[in-house]
Amino acid sequence: SLQAVIFDLDGVIADTAVVHRAAWEQLAHDIGAPFDEHIAERMKGVDRRGSLEILLERAPHAYSEREKRVLEDRKNSYYVAQIECFGPDQLLRGARSAVESVRDAGLRTGLASASRNAPLLLDRLGIAELFDYVVDASRITHSKPHPEIFLAAATGLGVAPETCLGVEDAAAGVDSILAAGMRAVGVGDATVLARAEDILVGIEAFDIQRYISGQPN
Ligand code: B16
Ligand code: MG
Numbered sequence: 111s112l113q114a115v116i117f118d119l120d121g122v123i124a125d126t127a128v129v130h131r132a133a134w135e136q137l138a139h140d141i142g143a144p145f146d147e148h149i150a151e152r153m154k155g156v157d158r159r160g161s162l163e164i165l166l167e168r169a170p171h172a173y174s175e176r177e178k179r180v181l182e183d184r185k186n187s188y189y190v191a192q193i194e195c196f197g198p199d200q201l202l203r204g205a206r207s208a209v210e211s212v213r214d215a216g217l218r219t220g221l222a223s224a225s226r227n228a229p230l231l232l233d234r235l236g237i238a239e240l241f242d243y244v245v246d247a248s249r250i251t252h253s254k255p256h257p258e259i260f261l262a263a264a265t266g267l268g269v270a271p272e273t274c275l276g277v278e279d280a281a282a283g284v285d286s287i288l289a290a291g292m293r294a295v296g297v298g299d300a301t302v303l304a305r306a307e308d309i310l311v312g313i314e315a316f317d318i319q320r321y322i323s324g325q326p327n
């Protein structure tokens with residue numbers, strides 16, 4: 111039976127997917143690399159270096175390891191400048207009550223964000239105390255869609271992966287949840303998240319009772 115729900119952060123709880131995207135788009139502009147919808151979608155849920163590699167696939171020239179680190183830092187500075195002025199208003203509608211409903215149902219709550227800025231963001235949003243366990247992204251070696259981050263969340267919560275439900279807005283994230291042997295709920299575009307057992311238009315539509323009583327479709 112269901113014991114825990116593990117949430118993604120960017121694009122599920124906080125309205126930051128657009129902020130990451132804008133920061134990458136600015137960096138693309140800086141270095142003269144193309145940027146479009148398809149590239150932005152592929153970057154979702156993927157860690158900082160993985161996202162940079164996607165951007166550099168079509169960059170005008172190759173970059174050394176040292177140069178890549180400079181580019182990552184620059185993107186991060188664009189991102190952090192935006193989230194530093196975040197507050198509870200930047201929670202996606204219904205996010206706080208979704209996490210609270212899981213706790214009220216007697217289940218454990220975890221956070222599996224690839225973002226090394228997650229602790230700062232949780233603090234700014236005022237929801238850090240709602241999670242029983244937050245994965246430290248800096249200790250994860252394989253980016254989503256690898257299952258490592260969701261498995262680390264289950265371990266941290268002290269529950270078996272098959273008793274967990276993961277909630278994600280990115281295709282790479284849904285694949286990571288499924289590869290971890292968990293049930294997956296997608297938030298957002300049904301065509302992108304087709305492999306999830308359930309797809310919600312937004313976290314506002316999250317109803318924990320559906321997953322406690324109902325069997326996967
Ligand atoms: P940072 P999530 C992911 O967070 C974002 O979706 C992705 O766009 C970002 O590149 C990644 O975190 C790393 O973020 O550069 O802040 O460490 O969706 O897993 O919560
Ligand atoms: Mg996300």
